[in-house]
Amino acid sequence: xxxxxxxxxxxxxxxxxxxxxxxxxxxxxxxxxxxxxxxxxxxxxxxxxxxxxxxxxxxxxxxxxxxxxxxxxxxxxxxxxxxxxxxxxxxxxxxxxxxxxxxxxxxxxxxxxxxxxxxxxxxxxxxxxxxxxxxxxxxxxxxxxxxxxxxxxxxxxxxxxxxxxxxxxxxxxxxxxxxxxxxxxxxxxxxxxxxxxxxxxxxxxxxxxxxxxxxxxxxxxxxxxxxxxxxxxxxxxxxxxxxxxxxxxxxxxxxxxxxxxxxxxxxxxxxxxxxxxxxxxxxxxxxxxxxxxxxxxxxxxxxxxxxxxxxxxxxxxxxxxxxxxxxxxxxxxxxxxxxxxxxxxxxxxxxxxxxxxxxxxxxxxxxxxx
Amino acid sequence: xxxxxxxxxxxxxxxxxxxxxxxxxxxxxxxxxxxxxxxxxxxxxxxxxxxxxxxxxxxxxxxxxxxxxxxxxxxxxxxxxxxxxxxxxxxxxxxxxx
Numbered sequence: 001x002x003x004x005x006x007x008x009x010x011x012x013x014x015x016x017x018x019x020x021x022x023x024x025x026x027x028x029x030x031x032x033x034x035x036x037x038x039x040x041x042x043x044x045x046x047x048x049x050x051x052x053x054x055x056x057x058x059x060x061x062x063x064x065x066x067x068x069x070x071x072x073x074x075x076x077x078x079x080x081x082x083x084x085x086x087x088x089x090x091x092x093x094x095x096x097x098x099x100x101x102x103x104x105x106x107x108x109x110x111x112x113x114x115x116x117x118x119x120x121x122x123x124x125x126x127x128x129x130x131x132x133x134x135x136x137x138x139x140x141x142x143x144x145x146x147x148x149x150x151x152x153x154x155x156x157x158x159x160x161x162x163x164x165x166x167x168x169x170x171x172x173x174x175x176x177x178x179x180x181x182x183x184x185x186x187x188x189x190x191x192x193x194x195x196x197x198x199x200x201x202x203x204x205x206x207x208x209x210x211x212x213x214x215x216x217x218x219x220x221x222x223x224x225x226x227x228x229x230x231x232x233x234x235x236x237x238x239x240x241x242x243x244x245x246x247x248x249x250x251x252x253x254x255x256x257x258x259x260x261x262x263x264x265x266x267x268x269x270x271x272x273x274x275x276x277x278x279x280x281x282x283x284x285x286x287x288x289x290x291x292x293x294x295x296x297x298x299x300x301x302x303x304x305x306x307x308x309x310x311x312x313x314x315x316x317x318x319x320x321x322x323x324x325x326x327x328x329x330x331x332x333x334x335x336x337x338x339x340x341x342x343x344x345x346x347x348x349x350x351x352x353x354x355x356x357x358x359x360x361x362x363x364x365x366x367x368x369x370x
Numbered sequence: 371x372x373x374x375x376x377x378x379x380x381x382x383x384x385x386x387x388x389x390x391x392x393x394x395x396x397x398x399x400x401x402x403x404x405x406x407x408x409x410x411x412x413x414x415x416x417x418x419x420x421x422x423x424x425x426x427x428x429x430x431x432x433x434x435x436x437x438x439x440x441x442x443x444x445x446x447x448x449x450x451x452x453x454x455x456x457x458x459x460x461x462x463x464x465x466x467x468x
Binding site for chain 2: 061062
């Protein structure tokens with residue numbers, strides 16, 4: 001019988017949730033790294049017991065960890081993230097030039113094929129890669145040297161590179177997203193980059209259709225069709241059928257098209273999930289009802305509410321806090337700033353809380369173990 | 371030996387108790403003590419001083435007894451009581467946030 005393992009990063013440590021394939025009874029282990037912010041943990045697709053963790057705090061900076069036994073024990077690995085060459089400046093909130101300054105690792109993306117290779121998306125925005133299981137990190141500076149980088153501005157959370165998508169069929173193709181700059185794609189393994197924001201419209205910036213400046217919250221891809229991308233932008237849910245060259249809006253009937261998370265069903269490449277949030281200044285679900293919305297390829301969004309609180313719910317679901325497993329039926333997971341982690345073992349039809357009272361959840365990653 | 375008291379989270383990270391001792395050749399300075407501390411406990415690299423700038427992290431302060439050394443030059447000699455091991459050098463985290 002398979003095992004599902006869910007890696008949860010929170011404001012005050014990491015937790016590991018495990019269950020059999022029924023996903024009804026869960027074991028909760030942790031906190032690991034108690035008291036530290038764990039922005040993200042992710043396991044290697046090539047070796048699921050190889051897990052990378054980003055641990056940080058305002059007091060002590062960035063610490064990186066790796067586990068080779070599924071999270072039972074951890075080794076501290078390299079935490080030096082040195083920008084390559086001259087760092088230059090990006091724009092600060094007030095429009096003045098601001099030197100690039102490393103703050104933390106937001107997202108870790110292990111290679112689909114090599115457990116020793118892992119990418120790190122950091123604040124201030126840059127992409128790093130390790131080829132030695134996290135011991136050392138090298139920047140891929142072509143992104144930070146993009147023609148537009150001098151006018152990149154931070155979003156409320158900082159100038160963070162929060163999304164990294166590795167094309168499983170083409171190791172040279174990488175898609176990243178940066179708040180509040182937009183999405184970028186490399187077709188040469190990260191050496192050069194193209195802004196892929198055509199079709200995005202952001203009415204909160206001076207030029208709503210600018211090449212960069214869009215606050216992309218998250219991007220998702222189904223591995224069977226890497227050219228099809230789904231985006232939850234600051235406002236608007238978007239889709240691209242050509243690897244980001246052009247985007248079109250699919251928000252349609254959502255009660256709000258503001259939100260942070262978006263993910264794709266493991267076996268239905270056209271089925272996606274979002275959690276609408278009321279607005280950019282009211283980071284909680286509309287009407288106090290926690291509803292996941294599912295879209296199955298057509299134009300209709302379906303509210304999924306069974307097992308989710310439908311009154312007095314004012315939590316947020318942050319950008320890396322949704323994941324899917326590869327079981328059939330597909331399991332959907334998300335965590336909230338109120339410390340709940342919810343699971344649906346049937347593609348979203350029914351939900352239950354695995355835990356109710358963790359610290360605010362920053363990230364959720366599901367793994368399927370043989 | 372120079373005595374150093376480090377904050378709770380760094381104790382956990384390094385797997386040590388509240389106080390550690392490091393051997394430091396004279397002159398005993400902040401930089402020399404922190405270099406020795408990081409050499410003995412490499413997991414502390416980057417956690418007390420910023421990796422890129424080498425500067426003390428903003429939410430950390432250095433004390434000898436009640437004397438605040440945080441803004442002393444890194445290469446200034448530490449007080450005699452720290453240099454002779456009578457007093458520890460205290461690395462204290464700011465009381466900030468939850």
